[in-house]
Amino acid sequence: NAGVTQTPKFQVLKTGQSMTLQCAQDMNHEYMSWYRQDPGMGLRLIHYSVGAGITDQGEVPNGYNVSRSTTEDFPLRLLSAAPSQTSVYFCASSLTSGGPLTYFGPGTRLLVL
Amino acid sequence: GENVEQHPSTLSVQEGDSAVIKCTYSDSASNYFPWYKQELGKRPQLIIDIRSNVGEKKDQRIAVTLNKTAKHFSLHITETQPEDSAVYFCAAMDSNYQLIWGAGTKLIIKP
Numbered sequence: 001n002a003g004v005t006q007t008p009k010f011q012v013l014k015t016g017q018s019m020t021l022q023c024a025q026d027m028n029h030e031y032m033s034w035y036r037q038d039p040g041m042g043l044r045l046i047h048y049s050v051g052a053g054i055t056d057q058g059e060v061p062n063g064y065n066v067s068r069s070t071t072e073d074f075p076l077r078l079l080s081a082a083p084s085q086t087s088v089y090f091c092a093s094s095l096t097s098g099g100p101l102t103y104f105g106p107g108t109r110l111l112v113l
Numbered sequence: 114g115e116n117v118e119q120h121p122s123t124l125s126v127q128e129g130d131s132a133v134i135k136c137t138y139s140d141s142a143s144n145y146f147p148w149y150k151q152e153l154g155k156r157p158q159l160i161i162d163i164r165s166n167v168g169e170k171k172d173q174r175i176a177v178t179l180n181k182t183a184k185h186f187s188l189h190i191t192e193t194q195p196e197d198s199a200v201y202f203c204a205a206m207d208s209n210y211q212l213i214w215g216a217g218t219k220l221i222i223k224p
Contacts, residue, residue, distance in 0.1 A: 042215065090156060
């Protein structure tokens with residue numbers, strides 16, 4: 001049981017490039033979400049999904065797209081990277097919306113030059 | 114919507130002393146309140162949680178108390194140790210079943 005996994009661990013992008021951050025969980029959790037955490041700051045919700053085929057926007061969705069074609073996977077796409085998107089990105093999952101027992105992935109550190 | 118405020122932003126205590134971190138919430142319908150610990154460079158991890166039908170929950174050196182009337186909940190860490198140094202986040206689950214997060218408290222344990 002791997003829990004929540006994320007790839008890559010670290011990525012450097014140039015402004016305007018696009019990329020996909022991968023997230024997968026093997027706990028059969030319905031609820032998955034993406035957060036960003038800026039240095040010394042808290043967690044801000046980007047997008048979330050309450051089940052396969054269903055996604056919704058969080059607090060800071062602009063510049064990001066998501067899809068949920070399977071229960072296991074919830075990729076986050078950066079359409080045209082900007083320096084303001086430099087952050088650590090955490091994927092999280094829980095059995096139901098909002099927890100209890102929300103598990104976080106190890107994070108992806110993204111640097112946009 | 115729900116709003117969660119967390120205080121203090123930084124807390125420095127002597128090793129062996131107690132630490133208390135407080136959070137307030139605005140949505141009286143919120144009924145689930147977890148606390149997460151995030152060590153430097155690591156992911157947030159759940160350390161304790163409480164539901165609105167109880168007032169206090171303990172797990173060894175950590176405890177959480179909830180005052181529904183005042184809409185605040187607190188994390189208590191007794192006999193602090195160096196490994197307690199981390200950033201602690203509180204959260205509240207709102208009426209849409211979303212976790213609303215506090216801004217975090219950096220806990221520093223002085224030797």
